[in-house]
Amino acid sequence: MTEKTVVIQNSTGLHARPAALLIQKAGSFKSSIKIVKDGREADAKSLLGVMSLAIKGNESITIRAEGEDEAAAIEAMTQFLESHQE
Amino acid sequence: MEQNGKGIGAATGLAIGTAVIWKKEEVSVQERSITDLSSELQRFKQAIQATKEQVQILRKQTADRMGESEAAIFDAHLAFLDDPGFIGEMEQRINTQKQAADWACQSVTGEFSSLFSNMEDEYMRARADDIRDVGNRLLQNIMGKPPLDLGLLKPESIIIADELTPSETAQFSEAIIGMITARGSKTAHAAIMARTLGIPAVLGLGSFIQQINDGDTIILDGSSGEVIVNPKELLLSQIQEKISKQNQLQASALQEAAEDAYTSDRKRIQVLANIGSPQDVQDALANHAEGIGLFRTEFLYLENANWPTEEEQFSSYKQVLEAFPSKPVIIRTLDIGGDKHLPYAELPKEENPFLGLRAVRYCLANPDVFKTQLRALLRASVHGSLWIMFPMIGSVSEILQVKQALEECKQELATKKIPYSDQIKVGIMVEIPAAAIHADELAKEVDFMSIGTNDLTQYTLAADRGNEQVAHLYDPTHPAVLKLVKMTCAACHRAGIPAGMCGELAGDASMTEILVGLGLNELSMSAKAIPQVKQQIRKIASAEASSLALEALHKR
Numbered sequence: 001m002t003e004k005t006v007v008i009q010n011s012t013g014l015h016a017r018p019a020a021l022l023i024q025k026a027g028s029f030k031s032s033i034k035i036v037k038d039g040r041e042a043d044a045k046s047l048l049g050v051m052s053l054a055i056k057g058n059e060s061i062t063i064r065a066e067g068e069d070e071a072a073a074i075e076a077m078t079q080f081l082e083s084h085q086e
Numbered sequence: 087m088e089q090n091g092k093g094i095g096a097a098t099g100l101a102i103g104t105a106v107i108w109k110k111e112e113v114s115v116q117e118r119s120i121t122d123l124s125s126e127l128q129r130f131k132q133a134i135q136a137t138k139e140q141v142q143i144l145r146k147q148t149a150d151r152m153g154e155s156e157a158a159i160f161d162a163h164l165a166f167l168d169d170p171g172f173i174g175e176m177e178q179r180i181n182t183q184k185q186a187a188d189w190a191c192q193s194v195t196g197e198f199s200s201l202f203s204n205m206e207d208e209y210m211r212a213r214a215d216d217i218r219d220v221g222n223r224l225l226q227n228i229m230g231k232p233p234l235d236l237g238l239l240k241p242e243s244i245i246i247a248d249e250l251t252p253s254e255t256a257q258f259s260e261a262i263i264g265m266i267t268a269r270g271s272k273t274a275h276a277a278i279m280a281r282t283l284g285i286p287a288v289l290g291l292g293s294f295i296q297q298i299n300d301g302d303t304i305i306l307d308g309s310s311g312e313v314i315v316n317p318k319e320l321l322l323s324q325i326q327e328k329i330s331k332q333n334q335l336q337a338s339a340l341q342e343a344a345e346d347a348y349t350s351d352r353k354r355i356q357v358l359a360n361i362g363s364p365q366d367v368q369d370a371l372a373n374h375a376e377g378i379g380l381f382r383t384e385f386l387y388l389e390n391a392n393w394p395t396e397e398e399q400f401s402s403y404k405q406v407l408e409a410f411p412s413k414p415v416i417i418r419t420l421d422i423g424g425d426k427h428l429p430y431a432e433l434p435k436e437e438n439p440f441l442g443l444r445a446v447r448y449c450l451a452n453p454d455v456f457k458t459q460l461r462a463l464l465r466a467s468v469h470g471s472l473w474i475m476f477p478m479i480g481s482v483s484e485i486l487q488v489k490q491a492l493e494e495c496k497q498e499l500a501t502k503k504i505p506y507s508d509q510i511k512v513g514i515m516v517e518i519p520a521a522a523i524h525a526d527e528l529a530k531e532v533d534f535m536s537i538g539t540n541d542l543t544q545y546t547l548a549a550d551r552g553n554e555q556v557a558h559l560y561d562p563t564h565p566a567v568l569k570l571v572k573m574t575c576a577a578c579h580r581a582g583i584p585a586g587m588c589g590e591l592a593g594d595a596s597m598t599e600i601l602v603g604l605g606l607n608e609l610s611m612s613a614k615a616i617p618q619v620k621q622q623i624r625k626i627a628s629a630e631a632s633s634l635a636l637e638a639l640h641k642r
Contacts, residue, residue, distance in 0.1 A: 043171040045171075046170045046172065047166075048166060048172045049171030052198060052201045
């Protein structure tokens, strides 16, 4: 299992549109990917799950991946969360 | 047994049909575990499949009837039905905790909807309704009781409901030929929708609707507000005859509708259509509208999850302008506030929203929103004959401010070498009594005026049009309202500019003669009303119309 903590750069957080982009990205990996915020965990491939965490800009979250491509998954998720702006 | 009820006639026309009682069923189940896991999972999967099929049908019907953008909400519903965090979570609870599918569905739906309904963001809060909607539909399918769909009714249905929301009326198919509600008034959204669809409606019937049963035969008179349940054979055949006569009248009116309308003494009255989205253009053309007298732009804002972009707006405006080459297309700038909210606009909570920051007041306070729309309008102006109309104007200084904003947008476009027409007309909607009283001064600053009778009536008579307690006080034919109409027309004539009306009153053929007598040159209405109003105009002699108007002004 690989795990990493990242700070959301998008100032408006993970609302509908960036959340949809994020789950698309997560869906391209075989690994199971979770996002954890304040002890609550959501499936990164579930739009409702990601949106239900109500992640705001500048908040820190933990990404957890488990599976054959977990390293690549963490890398891609981190890159998206740290660079996406809208 | 024959029974009679009387409500508010909200959309004219006669209909005979079969009652369909429309109730939002909220099913509720108890916690329960299961022993036969594989058949439970099968039941669950079949229910998901059935739910998806129903939502797809609703999506297609909505797209066909209302347009793609209205149908987009069902894409979200379909996405939820594939969501691993939602459906996957239910499946896991069935699998690992041996929960019954119905209980798993109800509890997961409840958890997600309460998570969303407690969020700060209004857009996210609104998603709670979608989750409940789709979760409830799935639950009903699991229980083997698929929900009644407004879109899937038998022909000749008359909907009986406590009240109808815009999202429900959006699903109406051709099978629905009339509507009856316990609550609501003549200007409720449901009433406006009924008039757009051209079906009769009686609203505000109160507890009488409880006496109507599923399958009862109903006679509905949308003009008088009368509803007859299980009528006697004789009455039924009389009404049937009347309906076929009316259909003939409408057909013959439509045949003559292509001709411009002149009074018998050759005074030309222009008859235009009110539309709410580019989808309505077809209907306007089919009924021979001589242009668009009111294009409400709110749909662009209300159906979006965020502010519509300049590009999105531009393409809608262009589409409408191109449909009416060389005919006026009056586009009204954003009118939100009052009873119309935008989830993403974060409008302040107001004690008295109808007297608050609405329409042009909101736009002037939010120049980014306002100028995005103005730029889209200016860019679209090269594709037709654009008239821009500003709502809720009450003073000359507001006109000067909106013209200033328009000028700034023109400069911006000119700097970027983006073309716009130099023939654009600028006008105002007269709906605040102050505008009518002060019309002479306002007329000097604009190219046209159009009277919005719905708001003008409610502001003049201080009667909330949405409140059934005072709905009887709301009367657009009240002499005080007609006097303001006359004052506005007179000011327009003195200034040499057209005087129009785009409120509901304009489409009421029984009022056409008085309106012409008050001095209106242009009437704009729901497309379906155009043929009969044109026919009515041809019967009018100006002198008689004037004396009839005078009489109406002095009614006690």
